[in-house]
Amino acid sequence: MFLSARPFAGGIHPKGFKELTEDKYIDRLDSPDHLYLNLQQRNGAKLVSLVEVGETVFKGQLLAKGSSDMAVPLHSPVNGKLEAIKEVTSPHPAGLKTSCMVLSNNGDPRWGEDHRPCDFRQLTPEQIIQKVLDAGIVGLGGAAFPTGVKLRLARQAKVHTLLINGGECEPYLTCDDRLMREQAAEIVSGVQMMLKALGAQQAIIAVEDNKGEAIAMMADAIAELPQISLKSVPSLYPMGSERHLIKAVTGEMVPPGQLSTKLGILVNNVATARAVFHAVRFSRPLIERVITVSGAAVEEPGNLVVPIGTLVSQLIAQRGGLKVDAARLVAGGPMMGQALPSPFVPTDKSIGGVLALTESELRQEQSHACVRCGSCVEACPMGLMPFQMAAYSRVSDWPQAQHFGLDNCLLCGACSYVCPSKIPLVQYFQHARGNLNAQRSMRQKSAHARELTQARQLRLAKEAEAKKAAKAAKASKRKRPARRRAASGGEE
């Protein structure tokens, strides 16, 4: 009976810690002095700066763009000046440096250009998608996939349902919850715009049932809109995963290795919907987002509206600083977030939370041998056998790990959370996946190299032939002129 009540197989109930921040209004970060905008995106795409160092920039100005729609354009979050383009430590677990634009801020909060509010009903779907692309919007749930590209692909796949993800199943994070409570109307407008862009029939906003106030506010906002419905889903980690939300709402399973558009469903986050509203209605690019600053080491945990590129240290300082030593800083939630190498790294569009965790909130580091208890198998929301995948990853047998479903793993961390032996299962999977990716890209590179040598050999052969032909032609044509030239040479 209990099992039948579960919205999907597996999943865990981690302690929420949401009470730290969920009842406080979203604050605005005091305007930071400097901002650091990363020119290299997480997917590896590089952006090219459109302004020179020393140039004045205005709020909302397009600063950098890439060569394709997968490289999301960057806009200036402030009025000020481009101070430098230099290597800055990025919010990456290894603390690698990437090329960043360093902006100074003059504190003027006005937008550089004012746009007349635009009625989305008068736009074509393609125009809406173009506005979303131009605004540099990415999925704000954490994956940071370009939203415009997603909308375009879903439109081509003839999606019929837009599912809005208000799951927010990660512990500590309340930024989506607060946004739904405070900006329900904007979210709903964004949803209507996306519906028009997609040509979909209906939208369902799914919210976990532990967010009662958010559900009430959203229900109010959609009261007179028959196309949009609201669904409360049980709170169970990882409800925020696209596949699991779809299963909980519609009862359908996305086949492994397929996208949700296969079922005619597109999933977008609530914060993304709000960003779409600002982009379409006011032509405002994505230059800020709500970030939860929480954890037991933070003096006053809370949510902040943060310009993209603000240093993590400034976020923590605004929330009163640290009251005790933080054992670890995390970008994102504690389950899937990444450890930050230092507090002096800039936030980017994909970071929805900054946690300063104390020693007691961290898991014991000491791990033991696997006892074959099967807890991880029960917890795995994808129905995999994590202990088996980890065992193969440990001996570097990637094909076997893949055979046991490594490619379908969400890296959600449910298995690591329940493991009584404290085995760092997810790190094994990350390691194995990274190796498989490296192999794949090496294979591509080597295939490309082969093509290049073949092309080169062809080209050299052609060149040699052309030379020969030219020589022959010259020799046959040139009998007399050659003699004449020889004669003139003799005269000199």
Add this chain to the structure above:
Amino acid sequence: MMIVLSLLALTLLGASLGGALGWASKTLKVEGDPRVDEIEAMLPGGQCGQCGEPGCRQAAEKMVSGSLSPNCCPPGGKGLAASVAELLGISLNDDGEQVTMIAVIDESNCSGCTRCFKACPFDAIVGASKQMHTVISQVCTGCNLCAKACPQGCLTMQPQAVQPHTWNWPKPQVA
């Protein structure tokens, strides 16, 4: 009579089978191991000689015969080693972290002699006579042929810088 008949039958049988075998050995002859062709098709084909063989064909032959390990080809890297090992049905111990080397030109010292450009089997170097040359790092396989050709000594092989999207989690160190 019986003896004569059986002798005849056996002789005929022997002669026809022998003839068939002789014909088959000529017409159905296999030139070398077909796996050599398959492996050669997988190799990058730069003929760089880093494996110690004169060319990729010879390397493929040695790999099939077992005297060369599948991970002997630096330009092919781990991906190639894994696919060759799979084809040959042997296991690889690839725990050692392989560092990809790529050519880097100190552009301020480049004289534009075009020798590196001519030496590169992959067209990974761009430049022209008496102009600065540079390496397209995404294409460079680290075959080292250009470094040997450079008379200025301004072309060196350097480990490829780790990028955030190519960085990989280390294997957990657990007891």
